[in-house]
Amino acid sequence: MELLEAKKIMDEKLGDYKIMALASCVDDYPMVRNVSCVFYNDKIYFKTDKNFRKTQQLFKNDRVAMCFNGVQVEGTAKNLGLVIDEPGRIFEKKYKEFLWQSYNAYSHVDTEILIEVTPKFVEIWDEDKDRNAFQLFIDFDKETVEYKPYD
Template identity: 55%
Template sequence: MEFTDAFTHCFDKLGQKKIMALASSLHDHVTVRNVSCIIHEQRIFFKTDKHFRKTKQLLENPNVAICHWGVQIEGIAKNHGLVTDEDNRFFQALYDKYWRTSYTAYAHEETEILIEVIPKFIEVWDQDENNNGFQLLIDVDKQSVRINPYD
């Protein structure tokens, strides 16, 4: 499998929205929590209040991991500014579509910021059409893929 196919396979598995577990760390203290993600154009976004503990962790140490079922992504958290900024209108529309209750409650707060998780390494656990398990190891920077069978 080529890099582009593996990368696409990963994002096809995620779909357009997911509740994902986000792990972050500051001063060797690791925390994990669920975040409501929007997956758009093979990119992962979520919003958070700029005063939350996780946000402090992300801003001081942007190295994160995020996962849902068999897809785990190690990457860098990038702050795109306020959710209400003009450049982030795409996110507002998608968040309203997929997470309406949360959007209605919080999306317009002046403390809500948009975070993107930029993948560096992706691990996908999956099965082929014959139910044979395999693991895709995707190095995004090197644009390389390794497939490991695990059955």
């Protein structure tokens, strides 16, 4: 399987937005919590308050893992600053479109920052049209894909 085909499977499973579990760890203290994500530019974006514990962890260790429905993403998180300072305000527009209730409740807070996650390695559990289970391992740094039937 080629990288573009594997990436298409990942994109179809994630869609435009999802609530994903975000795992981070500092000083051997792991945490996991849900975040509201929007996908564009081949990256994952979410907003958070710069004062939250999860954000403080991300400032100390940018390595994260995220998961939704059989898609596990390992990558690096980057603080892009205030949500309203993103050029073109793409996140804000998409977040408003897909996650209106959260947008309406929290977007006015001036401590909301935008986090960008760059996928490095993705593991996907899925089934083909004949219901045969398989795993996909996508290494974005090496630009490789491993397809492994699961029985």
